[in-house]
C-alpha cells in the first residue's frame with residue numbers, strides 16, 4: 534500500500550467527530566456515520582476501507598491487494614456537553630403573517646418566517662412546504678424563477694430577499710385569508726413542528742398607490758442601469774400621485790440607488806417617469822440584489838419586492854482549497870488527490886480550473902518544454918486505466934495503465950484520481966512544484982504563483 538495514502542487518511546481522521554450517542558461521524562463526508570468497531574467506505578470511488586477495531590487502533594485495508602496496514606494511534610476524544618441532534622424550531626419573534634394589499638410580490642422576510650437550529654447554520658435550514666395553497670390562492674416564489682411555485686427553499690434565500698408571495702390575479706372587495714403549512718428541516722433531516730404561515734390579502738383601497746408594473750431589473754456584475762417606468766417599475770395613484778414616494782426598507786445589499794450621481798434611499802414616483810433613478814452594482818460576485826420598497830402616498834403604506842438580477846462576469850481567478858503537499862518514498866509514485874490539491878472559483882466552473890506548472894525560479898511559462906523535466910526532482914503525470922480518446926502522448930504501461938507526463942492538468946483530472954507524482958529517484962529529497970491556476974474566461978483570470986511541496990524520505 535501506498536504510504537502517502539495512509540498519511541492522508543490520518544488527516545481525514547482528524548475530521549471525525551464523536552457524537553454523544555457513541556457514533557463517530559465523518560465531519561467532512563456527511564452523512565456517513567461510523568460506529569466504533571465497524572467499518573465504512575469513506576467515499577464510493579475510494580479503494581481504502583477504514584475500520585475502528587477495539588480502542589483507537591486504525592486499520593487500512595487496500596481493496597485490490599487485500600493488504601492490511603495497521604497504525605496505532607492514541608486519539609484523545611473529548612466529549613463536551615454532549616447531546617443528540619436537536620430539531621429546528623420556528624422563531625417566536627417571527628410574525629408568521631403576511632399582509633398583502635398589492636397584486637405584486639409581497640416579500641417574505643425573516644421577521645415573517647424564521648427558524649433556528651442548534652447544529653445547523655441558519656442559512657442551511659430548509660423550509661419544506663408540506664401543505665400548499667389551493668388553486669387561486671397565489672403561491673410562494675423565488676425571484677430567481679418567479680413563475681415556478683416553490684415546494685421548498687433555504688432560509689438563506691429569505692436572508693437574500695428572494696422569497697415572495699405572489700397573490701392571485703383576481704381582486705375582491707373582501708379580506709381573504711390563505712394559509713400554507715411549512716416545516717423547517719436541518720442538515721441531519723430533523724424536522725420542526727409544523728409552521729403555519731398566514732396570508733391576509735386585503736381589498737384594494739381605491740386611493741392607495743398601486744404598483745402597475747414590476748418587471749425588475751437585470752444587469753451584469755459591476756454595471757449600472759436606469760430604472761424606468763416603461764421597462765421596470767410603474768406606479769399609479771388615483772388622487773395624489775405627486776405625493777407618492779418610494780423608500781428602500783430592505784435588500785439592496787450589493788449596490789445603491791442614485792439620482793444624478795448622488796446616493797439616495799427615497800425618491801418620488803414621478804422620478805420614475807423622467808427617469809432619473811439609476812441602480813449601481815458594487816461589482817461583487819452576487820446573483821441578485823432584490824430591493825424591498827415601502828410605497829406611500831402619505832396616507833396608505835404598502836411594501837413590495839423589486840427583483841434585481843445580476844448576471845455573473847467571470848473576472849476572478851481560482852483560489853486554492855487544499856495544498857497539503859505529499860510524502861512518498863524515493864523513486865516511488867503517488868496519487869495526488871483532491872484533499873492534497875484542489876481549487877475553487879467563485880464565478881466559474883471548478884471542474885474546469887486549469888493548473889499550469891511553471892518553471893522555477895524563472896517563473897517563465899514552459900508548457901510542454903523540456904526545461905521543467907530537466908531541472909525537476911519528480912514529474913507530474915496523468916494515469917488511467919480506460920483507453921484515452923486520443924492515444925497521442927499517452928504511453929501504455931506494463932500494468933495496463935495509460936500514462937502521460939503533464940505540465941498542465943485540470944481539477945477534473947484531480948477529482949477523477951488521474952493525477953500522480955513520481956519521484957525520479959535522484960538523491961534530492963525535497964521538491965517544490967510552482968504552478969498557477971486559471972479559469973476558462975476569454976481572458977483567463979490567473980492566480981498568483983503557488984508551490985506544491987513533496988518530500989521523499991530516503992530508503993533505509
Ligand SMILES: [Ca+2]
Nearest residue numbers: 619650652719
Ligand atoms: Ca439540529
Ligand SMILES: [Ca+2]
Nearest residue numbers: 740770773830
Ligand atoms: Ca393616494
Ligand SMILES: [Ca+2]
Nearest residue numbers: 818846848880
Ligand atoms: Ca465575478
Ligand SMILES: [Ca+2]
Nearest residue numbers: 849880881972
Ligand atoms: Ca473565475
